[in-house]
Amino acid sequence: MWIRLRLADLKVILHFVGLFVIGIGLAMLVPLCTAIAFGEWDAALDYFMGFGLALAIGMGLALGRTRGEKVTHAHALVITALGWLAASFIAAVPLALSGNYASYLDALFDAVSGLTTSGLTVVTDLDHMALAHNMWRHLTHLIGGQGIIVAALSLAVGLRGGAFSLYLAEGRDERILPNVLYTARFIWFVTAVYVSLGTLVLWGVNSLHLGMAPDRGLLHAFWISVAAYDTGGFGPQSMNAMYYHSYLFEFVGVLLMLAGTLNFNLHAQVWRGDRRELWRNIETRVLALNMFLLSVLAAVGLVATRYLPGGFEIVRKGVYHVISANSGTGHQTLYPGQWTTDTGGILIVAVMLAMAAGGAVSSTAGGIKALRIGLIVKSVIHQVKQSIAPRSAVLKARYHHIEEKFLTPEVTGAATTVAILYTVTFITGGLIGAAYGYAPMMAMFESISATANVGLSAGITGVTMPTGLKIVYMVQMWAGRLEFIAVLTLVAHVLLSLGVRRKGSL
């Protein structure tokens, strides 16, 4: 009854996984050039070795498929789940060689966190890290934010058949342009525009306003722009956004976070001149309403605790973290310990709800996503209306998302399924964290942050965190980024294969 993967299928899957590994190796040329430009010769060797390994392993995997077999939907889901894992394993190699990680597992944690645009980190001595390694950490946000498959598609690397299946399997719900290759290229075009604009503005802020040296100012501007637009959350210094002590810097960061959390399809509509879509779209409305209500909740919490002296400070600390959480970025201007000592429970709850809700579908953000929340709420309202309407009345619920659409049971069911999977994972991770002895509230905070690919930390994530919890958070980040289905399909295929082997038919 079930489609079992045969050896020929496995060859197709491994071929594409191999291509992604080679792609990650090629991307290492950027930090390699950075290392050479800044005379960081030992770091340059880390990337030389990383590239060499990626090429050998990637080609070894890609060798199996030679006949150009087509990629099926089942292949696409497994390719995506395995491809992201393999990419993380190879991306971790130069980080592990950097000397800034206690073990290869820790380097892998940051590679997974970077590629999934989570931003949780277990790095040590970040303030003395090579520029090349910092470039690589932020580049993982850039690759993962748009998607490894989108990157491969935009370059049309050997993806002839099944391109759309691969595109969907990576947690992208919508095709923006008729051709999926053009869609992938459009996503990169939008990213290039925002990251370039952000880099220019932040370079000005860093050099002219803060007085940083031009080269360091430019690098920091690029890294923060990538981390904010790709809703990643890494920073080049251990103090993250606190390092700059500038509300102007934070304001530019917030604009980039908001741009990153919007649907690429919406960007395309606005680009085409349809600015009304920005206000009519159910997703933008849900996002705006959610951010507003949670900001008010955060402000009420901060006023109640009297932690901050005035309204401006409340906006700077409270609203900033709600937007950072809701967009899935995770840039932080509070010390992790301050969540428990200073800000009070209401802000923590507001931030946790914002993290769980997440940004738009087909964006770089994580979490349940605004469109799904909007559809579930609409469905609830529709059912209430139906129950109080006369039996003869025929009620149809509609919503606007790029075009007018009817709310069907299939659409609502799909949204609810993903929302349930996220919620179950939030709770499971929280319980595991609590079982390790962490305060339940903080364990839940960290679990939501990992699953929704946010990166805000209440202080659990760090080099001293138990190994088991590091692995749990890595799985949460991976599954959350791919919105579970691809990962569950991989698990199902593995279980099916084991079942076949037990029966002795393989």
Next chain:
Amino acid sequence: MRRRLLRIAFLVLLVALFPGMALAAPSAEVLTPAQVVEMDPDHDGSTVLVEGEAIGDILRAQGGGFWVNLLGEEVGLGIWMTAEMVERIEHLGHYKHSGDIVRVRGTLNRTCDEHAGEFDVHAHELEILAVGEPIIHEMRPNEVGIGIVGFFIGFVLWFRYRAVRAKV
């Protein structure tokens, strides 16, 4: 009895002569940035003595003055300083150089009124304890070897892949 009275008189004299010693006693302990961050919120506004490595950049502060971030026990702390203090810092820590180790006496603000709610320390005194030094990073030749072997295997497999594809 007389000895006890003498002892009390001596202590009273000591406090009278050096009142600053008694007042400064709670903050005389040298703290790391991590310890300052973990201090109880009740210490907001108190004078602290903090020691750490100056890292990264000297940043202009909004409203005048400069920011220097001190690092200690993997935690950074923003110190607000005057131009005169900043000029005394020679090196800031980064990949190729360790920063000066400095000791700062200043006021701890968990939510600074002057700097829009920043968690900071406003420095009153600065002491340079040690000047930063270049950091030598050793090259690892085995990485070159592994890289070359990787490239070799990769290219061999690539040529083989192309040859097989050409046959198919």
